[in-house]
Amino acid sequence: MSNVEKNTSQNEKSKSLEDIFEAKIARDEKIEPKDWMPEKYRKTHIRQISQHAHSEIVGMLPEGNWISRAPSLRRKVALLAKVQDEAGHGLYLYSACETLGISREEMYEQLHSGKAKYSSIFNYPTLTWADMGAIGWLVDGAAIINQVPLCSTSFGPYARAMVRVCKEESFHQRQGYEIMMTLCNGTQEQKDMAQDALNRWWWPSLMMLGPTDDESIHTEQSMKWKLKRKTNDELRQQFIDQTVPQADILGLKIPDEDLKYNNDTGHYDFGKIDWDEFWQVVKGHGPCNKERLKARNEAWDNGAWVRDAAVAYAEKHTDDESIRKAI
Amino acid sequence: MKKNWPLWEVFVRSKNGLEHRHFGSLHAPDAEMAINNARDVYTRRNEGVSIWVVESKNIKASNPEHNGEMFEPAADKAYRHPTFYELPDDVEHM
Numbered sequence: 001m002s003n004v005e006k007n008t009s010q011n012e013k014s015k016s017l018e019d020i021f022e023a024k025i026a027r028d029e030k031i032e033p034k035d036w037m038p039e040k041y042r043k044t045h046i047r048q049i050s051q052h053a054h055s056e057i058v059g060m061l062p063e064g065n066w067i068s069r070a071p072s073l074r075r076k077v078a079l080l081a082k083v084q085d086e087a088g089h090g091l092y093l094y095s096a097c098e099t100l101g102i103s104r105e106e107m108y109e110q111l112h113s114g115k116a117k118y119s120s121i122f123n124y125p126t127l128t129w130a131d132m133g134a135i136g137w138l139v140d141g142a143a144i145i146n147q148v149p150l151c152s153t154s155f156g157p158y159a160r161a162m163v164r165v166c167k168e169e170s171f172h173q174r175q176g177y178e179i180m181m182t183l184c185n186g187t188q189e190q191k192d193m194a195q196d197a198l199n200r201w202w203w204p205s206l207m208m209l210g211p212t213d214d215e216s217i218h219t220e221q222s223m224k225w226k227l228k229r230k231t232n233d234e235l236r237q238q239f240i241d242q243t244v245p246q247a248d249i250l251g252l253k254i255p256d257e258d259l260k261y262n263n264d265t266g267h268y269d270f271g272k273i274d275w276d277e278f279w280q281v282v283k284g285h286g287p288c289n290k291e292r293l294k295a296r297n298e299a300w301d302n303g304a305w306v307r308d309a310a311v312a313y314a315e316k317h318t319d320d321e322s323i324r325k326a327i
Numbered sequence: 328m329k330k331n332w333p334l335w336e337v338f339v340r341s342k343n344g345l346e347h348r349h350f351g352s353l354h355a356p357d358a359e360m361a362i363n364n365a366r367d368v369y370t371r372r373n374e375g376v377s378i379w380v381v382e383s384k385n386i387k388a389s390n391p392e393h394n395g396e397m398f399e400p401a402a403d404k405a406y407r408h409p410t411f412y413e414l415p416d417d418v419e420h421m
Contacts, residue, residue: 036392084371085371088367088371092351095351095352095353096351098334098352103331104331104354307332308330310332311332
């Protein structure tokens with residue numbers, strides 16, 4: 001067989017593999033790690049799942065800032081549990097991503113070097129205790145809207161991780177809303193604090209759902225692979241529609257003069273989003289990008305001796321009696 | 328020294344009477360820490376009463392590309408199922 005013929009027959013073979021693959025997804029069958037998949041599917045999933053994992057890990061930092069200053073023990077244990085969940089979610093997702101053939105070390109390296117992206121919202125500072133309320137209510141609220149459809153995404157390990165994440169996430173939003181509720185029922189100063197937090201987190205939360213559909217380069221392919229079930233604009237509208245009445249109950253005002261219920265569409269119309277700000281933060285010029293990466297790098301570097309010591313200990317105690325054999 | 332922690336697979340028994348089920352994986356330097364980490368990562372809300380861990384490199388898996396010869400032979404053996412056998416309607420308890 002000549003080289004040309006060989007290439008053609010290989011192309012045909014991978015073409016038919018791709019057809020089988022696409023048909024499988026169309027039938028809502030899951031793709032598992034060892035199944036054949038197009039290279040682009042693998043790469044897109046590595047990118048999205050690792051970014052998702054990085055977001056969980058970096059997402060611990062803005063809230064970690066307030067654990068030691070929580071106003072009561074009840075608030076402190078709740079916040080601690082929430083941050084611990086985020087560490088757990090990062091770990092589920094890193095493991096899911098590793099099944100696609102990228103190592104944990106590679107992913108850490110991409111995060112620590114600044115090569116990988118994570119959700120831009122975590123590059124904003126947490127200035128007051130009310131920010132813990134606003135983050136739980138708005139940021140976790142937007143995250144849930146993003147994540148629920150991912151429970152039925154086509155890649156098995158990602159879908160399974162997301163089922164677990166979504167189950168755990170609803171307490172995050174409720175604890176945030178409860179913080180806002182308490183502040184809004186408090187003194188004028190406390191209510192002002194809640195309003196100020198809403199003012200600062202509202203627009204970044206809307207941006208968190210991603211660029212508008214006409215700017216989003218991955219949407220079409222991702223919809224086909226069921227990596228996305230709704231477009232960014234649909235998710236954003238859903239978030240606004242469900243959040244505005246929640247703000248009304250708190251007695252807070254959403255910082256958007258153009259926000260108005262539209263009787264014809266049954267949805268809220270809203271003002272223009274400052275996408276220049278979004279892209280600035282994505283490109284690394286947000287208020288806390290440098291601080292977040294510095295904190296991650298320091299945590300990793302300062303923990304190196306612990307990881308090394310654990311390996312040294314493991315090598316000395318290869319057959320530990322204290323662990324029971326399973327069978 | 329630069330040595331990365333190996334990958335472990337985690338299996339959890341949700342409650343007595345049920346089998347251990349694969350929950351996910353994690354990195355740990357040894358079995359003891361793998362179990363401790365699995366406790367924190369996979370059972371923060373009473374999801375289990377027993378944990379197994381096994382280093383991922385010790386798991387051997389069948390190849391999905393060979394699924395035809397592996398699993399298809401079972402497809403045309405309907406006689407292994409009770410519904411294959413025809414019985415008159417008035418036969419009871421069978």
